[in-house]
Amino acid sequence: xxxxxxxxxxxxxxxxxxxxxxxxxxxxxxxxxxxxxxxxxxxxxxxxxxxxxxxxxxxxxxxxxxxxxxxxxxxxxxxxxxxxxxxxxxxxxxxxxxxxxxxxxxxxxxxxxxxxxxxxxxxxxxxxxxxxxxxxxxxxxxxxxxxxxxxxxxxxxxxxxxxxxxxxxxxxxxxxxxxxxxxxxxxxxxxxxxxxxxxxxxxxxxxxxxxxxxxxxxxxxxxxxxxxxxxxxxxxxxxxxxxxxxxxxxxxxxxxxxxxxxxxxxxxxxxxxxxxxxxxxxxxxxxxxxxxxxxxxxxxxxxxxxxxxxxxxxxxxxxxxxxxxxxxxxxxxxxxxxxxxxxxxxxxxxxxxxxxxxxxxxxxxxxxxxxxxxxxxxxxxxxxxxxxxxxxxxxxxxxxxxxxxxxxxxxxxxxxxxxxxxxxxxxxxxxxxxxxxxxxxxxxxxxxxxxxxxxxxxxxxxx
Amino acid sequence: xxxxxxxxxxxxxxxxxxxxxxxxxxxxxxxxxxxxxxxxxxxxxxxxxxxxxxxxxxxxxxxxxxxxxxxxxxxxxxxxxxxxxxxxxxxxxxxxxxxxxxxxxxxxxxxxxxxxxxxxxxxxxxxxxxxxxxxxxxxxxxxxxxxxxxxxxxxxxxxxxxxxxxxxxxxxxxxxxxxxxxxxxxxxxxxxxxxxxxxxxxxxxxxxxxxxxxxxxxxx
Numbered sequence: 174x175x176x177x178x179x180x181x182x183x184x185x186x187x188x189x190x191x192x193x194x195x196x197x198x199x200x201x202x203x204x205x206x207x208x209x210x211x212x213x214x215x216x217x218x219x220x221x222x223x224x225x226x227x228x229x230x231x232x233x234x235x236x237x238x239x240x241x242x243x244x245x246x247x248x249x250x251x252x253x254x255x256x257x258x259x260x261x262x263x264x265x266x267x268x269x270x271x272x273x274x275x276x277x278x279x280x281x282x283x284x285x286x287x288x289x290x291x292x293x294x295x296x297x298x299x300x301x302x303x304x305x306x307x308x309x310x311x312x313x314x315x316x317x318x319x320x321x322x323x324x325x326x327x328x329x330x331x332x333x334x335x336x337x338x339x340x341x342x343x344x345x346x347x348x349x350x351x352x353x354x355x356x357x358x359x360x361x362x363x364x365x366x367x368x369x370x371x372x373x374x375x376x377x378x379x380x381x382x383x384x385x386x387x388x389x390x391x392x393x394x395x396x397x398x399x400x401x402x403x404x405x406x407x408x409x410x411x412x413x414x415x416x417x418x419x420x421x422x423x424x425x426x427x428x429x430x431x432x433x434x435x436x437x438x439x440x441x442x443x444x445x446x447x448x449x450x451x452x453x454x455x456x457x458x459x460x461x462x463x464x465x466x467x468x469x470x471x472x473x474x475x476x477x478x479x480x481x482x483x484x485x486x487x488x489x490x491x492x493x494x495x496x497x498x499x500x501x502x503x504x505x506x507x508x509x510x511x512x513x514x515x516x517x518x519x520x521x522x523x524x525x526x527x528x529x530x531x532x533x534x535x536x537x538x539x540x541x542x543x544x545x546x547x548x549x550x551x552x553x554x555x556x557x558x559x560x561x562x563x564x565x566x567x568x569x570x571x572x573x574x575x576x577x578x579x580x581x582x583x584x585x586x587x588x589x590x591x592x593x594x595x596x597x598x599x600x601x602x603x604x605x606x607x608x609x610x611x612x613x614x615x616x617x618x619x620x621x622x623x624x625x626x627x628x629x630x631x632x633x634x635x636x
Numbered sequence: 637x638x639x640x641x642x643x644x645x646x647x648x649x650x651x652x653x654x655x656x657x658x659x660x661x662x663x664x665x666x667x668x669x670x671x672x673x674x675x676x677x678x679x680x681x682x683x684x685x686x687x688x689x690x691x692x693x694x695x696x697x698x699x700x701x702x703x704x705x706x707x708x709x710x711x712x713x714x715x716x717x718x719x720x721x722x723x724x725x726x727x728x729x730x731x732x733x734x735x736x737x738x739x740x741x742x743x744x745x746x747x748x749x750x751x752x753x754x755x756x757x758x759x760x761x762x763x764x765x766x767x768x769x770x771x772x773x774x775x776x777x778x779x780x781x782x783x784x785x786x787x788x789x790x791x792x793x794x795x796x797x798x799x800x801x802x803x804x805x806x807x808x809x810x811x812x813x814x815x816x817x818x819x820x821x822x823x824x825x826x827x828x829x830x831x832x833x834x835x836x837x838x839x840x841x842x843x844x845x846x847x848x849x850x851x852x853x854x855x856x
Contacts, residue, residue, distance in 0.1 A: 426717035427646050429739035434652035437742035441659050463739040467719070474720070495851060499805035502848050506856055514850030528721040553850075 179360045186356055190349045198342040205334030210303075213330050217305045218289045220247040221323035224257045224269075225309050233315060235261065237268035250329050256302070258322040267319065272296055276306045276320045293327075301327050366393040370400075381485075382408045418473045425466050433459050461594050468598040471532055472584070472605060490521040490530060490562050490631065491555045497534040498553050501542060509547035515554040521562035523631045525610045533606040536599040537566040537627055543593050544625075545570040561633035569624040578616040603627070637661040638683040638753050643673035643699070644715065645691050653686070656742060657749075670694025677703055682710055684752055689716040689727070697730055704731035711752040715740070764799050766855060767842030771799050780841045787837070789818055790830045798845060798855045807852040 224247070227238050237259050239247075248255035258269035260276055274294060289305045296302050304324035311319055370393070373385065384401045436459055440452045498514055505512055523530070534553075541551045545568055552567045573581055573588065580586050582604040585597040607614045612631045619626050640662050644650040647668070654664045665680070667673035670691040677685055677699075685703075689696035700712060711733040716723070719737040727735050734748050764771040770779045778785040778795065787795065797814045798806055812822050819826075831853060835845055846854050 426738035427649060431646065431649045431652055433739050434649060434656055434742055438652060438656045438659065441656070459739075460741070466739070467737075470719070495807070499807070499848070499851055502805045502851070502854055503803055503856065506846060506854070512848050512851070514848065516850060 178364060179357065182360050183353060183356055187349065187353060190352065194342060194345040194349060197345065198338050201341045202334050202338035205337035206330065208337070209330040209333040212333075213325075214291055214303070214305065217291075217303060217323055217325055218307070220255070220325075221257070221289065221305050221307050221321050223247055224259065224323060225307070225319075225321050228259060228267075228311070228319060230315060235259070235267045235316070235319065239268075247323075248325065252328040252332070253326045254300075256324045260320040260322065262316055262318060262320070269322070273302075273304060273322050273324050276322055294324075303327055303330070363390075366390055367396075370397065382411070415474075418470060421470070429459070429463055429466060433463070457594075461596070465596045465598070468596045468602060472598055472602050485524055485526055487522050487524055487634075488527050488530065490523050490564055491516045492520075493527065493530050494534050494553055494555055494564060497531055498538060501535070501538045505542055505551070508542060508545070510542060510545050511548075511550045513550065513552045515552065515556075517555045517557045517562075519557055521555050521557050521564075521631075522634050523562055523610060523612075524634065525631075529606045529609060533603050533629070534564065534566070536603050537629075540595070540599045541566055541568040541570065541625070543595055544568070544591070559633060562631040563628060564631070565626055565628040567619045567624065567626040569619055569621060572618060572623055572625050573616055581616070582614070600627075603629075637663075638749075639663045639665075639681070640684045640686060640749070641665045641667065641673065641676055641680070641682045642686045643667045643670070643677075643691060643696065644686070644688045645669060646688075653745075657746075660746060662749075668692075670696065670699045674699045674702055677708060677710070678706065684749060685710055685712045686749075687712055687714050687732070689714060689718060689723075697727065700727070700730050700732060713748060713752060715745075764802070766799060766802060769799075769838065769841040769843040771796065780838075785837060788830075788833075790815060790822075791834050791837070793818065794827075794830050795834055798853060802855050805848050805852050805854045809852075811852065 223243075224237065224239065227243070229236050229238055237257075239257075244255065247257070256270040256273050258273045258276075259267040261267050264275065274296070277290070289307050291303065291305050294302050294304055302324040303326075304322055307321045308318055309321060310317060370385070382404050384404055385397050433456075436452060436456050440449060440456065443449060443452065495514060495516065498512060502512055538551065538553065545551065550569055552565075554565045554567070556563050577588050581588065581600050584601045586601075587595065587597045604614055607629055610631060612629050615628045615630070617626045617628065618624065637660070640657060642650060642653055642657070642664055644653065644666065645668050650666050650668065654666055657664050665676060665682070667676050671693045673685075673687065673691065673696075674694065676682075687696045687700060691699070696714065696716070700714070703710075703712070712731065713734045713736060714727045714732045715736050715738065716727070717738045724735050733752055736745060736748060763773065768781050769785070771777075772779065776792075778787060778792075793815050794811055797811060808824060808827060811827055812824070815822050815827075831845060831847070838845065843855060846856065848854060
């Protein structure tokens with residue numbers, strides 16, 4: 174598949190944006206964890222304080238009076254487990270859960286009141302616990318201080334961080350989707366001038382080399398300018414080729430005219446029948462050469478590039494075919510060939526070059542006359558199918574073998590075994606002119622199964 | 637026969653044409669450039685000018701335009717290597733009577749010269765012939781041999797147009813239009829009937845009206 178600007182832009186927009194979104198989601202997760210820690214650590218510390226308040230001295234023994242109802246209050250949520258421990262200065266556990274590890278030795282011995290210290294530890298069952306350790310002076314008891322530890326699992330904390338990061342990710346995703354849609358629409362609109370240029374180029378006739386107008390955005394203007402420069406250069410080259418063709422014509426034709434004239438003069442002056450025969454052969458050779466030169470020049474002029482500089486107009490193929498056929502009737506009568514002309518009920522309009530179309534039809538008709546034997550018949554038919562003119566020239570002559578049909582358009586190609594003095598350029602000219610008119614060319618058998626039918630299908634003028 | 641000025645810059649072609657045309661009985665003056673050609677055509681009463689377009693010093697089209705501007709009405713035949721339709725149209729528009737491209741068939745050149753010289757005398761032409769059929773234009777009648785041919789007005793008009801354009805196809809529509817002074821909107825079938833009757837009447841004359849299906853009729 175070809176690259177699309179739209180897809181490319183979208184791709185280059187989405188890949189970095191999505192990566193950024195993932196990165197920021199990860200960052201927000203860690204920030205959320207920090208936030209959760211500061212909130213829940215405070216609560217944990219409060220819970221530890223509450224445990225201290227419940228320490229009682231009874232019979233020279235320290236106890237913690239913590240009924241289940243009070244314990245339920247100390248755990249802030251029902252997703253997390255809560256553990257506590259009261260440790261005497263000598264390291265003995267006075268009360269609480271054995272699950273918690275012993276407090277750091279520094280705190281146990283110093284006995285000084287200290288800020289709560291937090292740590293995250295791994296306990297049995299591979300669970301992470303957040304533990305706060307406090308050293309509290311107890312003036313009214315028989316020991317001067319106790320160490321209290323409170324711990325809880327981290328479910329609530331990770332949940333909060335997860336919620337924060339997911340909501341941030343969803344918000345970013347929504348933003349990216351909106352951005353992608355906006356980009357898709359925006360690029361589509363931005364590329365509209367290109368679409369317009371495409372339509373303008375598409376709708377041009379092959380010959381049209383006029384420059385494009387530039388009322389488009391700046392980015393497209395440079396493209397149009399480049400196109401225009403190319404068109405200009407093409408036009409210049411064509412003019413050059415046209416001049417060359419015309420000069421070559423002059424250079425070839427005058428000497429040919431000289432030879433023709435002298436050959437004719439010689440025939441008039443010479444009475445010897447043997448020399449007359451030689452001169453007649455000479456004359457027929459010259460006449461073939463003249464025809465060849467003419468056809469070559471027609472071909473040079475028919476090439477799409479050169480045909481480009483011609484004047485295109487709406488013309489009626491039916492009228493052109495009628496006059497071209499009529500012009501060939503006297504020759505056909507001399508060769509004892511019958512003509513039939515079938516015209517369409519409606520005009521067969523083609524946007525094209527009158528002289529080129531005359532040449533095309535003339536070549537088809539001449540070809541038929543050349544290869545037909547006396548008594549043959551040529552049918553020139555014009556029809557209009559769905560607004561598209563169709564021209565066909567059919568004869569009941571020798572026909573073109575199926576495997577030769579692709580080759581007869583080649584220049585100077587002659588079917589092996591043909592004796593008629595054709596130039597080998599007639600159908601090449603037909604093809605070139607047809608292409609210049611966006612018409613297709615097809616060779617089939619004649620309607621009776623023999624002979625040749627060449628059909629030129631022009632594009633529809635209804636659009 | 638005729639007094640012809642040949643303006644052609646190619647020495648060899650000019651000599652060859654001069655000798656050929658002299659052989660046919662014409663008197664030829666030749667000019668090798670545009671200025672000489674215009675000068676000669678302005679001061680001599682030629683019957684015909686054969687003019688090359690690519691002449692040195694002053695090109696043929698300029699010579700042609702200058703001569704026409706000066707009121708010269710002699711027939712002018714352009715002989716040139718430029719054969720695009722635009723060239724032909726331009727040449728004829730500027731005032732040429734005919735246009736022939738190199739390389740030409742000498743027989744065709746001579747036929748065109750004859751036609752141009754004849755055209756000059758068309759005003760005096762009173763008779764057109766085909767086989768033993770004669771059309772006396774002045775007397776408005778047709779003769780087969782010495783016998784007058786009895787024709788209906790429709791038949792007369794049809795035969796008149798066919799003979800005038802002898803050797804060329806006359807389109808059905810042109811014939812119907814030509815008959816519009818007699819019948820408005822004559823049908824194609826009615827025309828076929830007229831042709832059918834004409835053919836019968838012309839059987840003895842050797843003058844044959846041929847049908848070109850879908851186009852019209854031709855007398856060769």
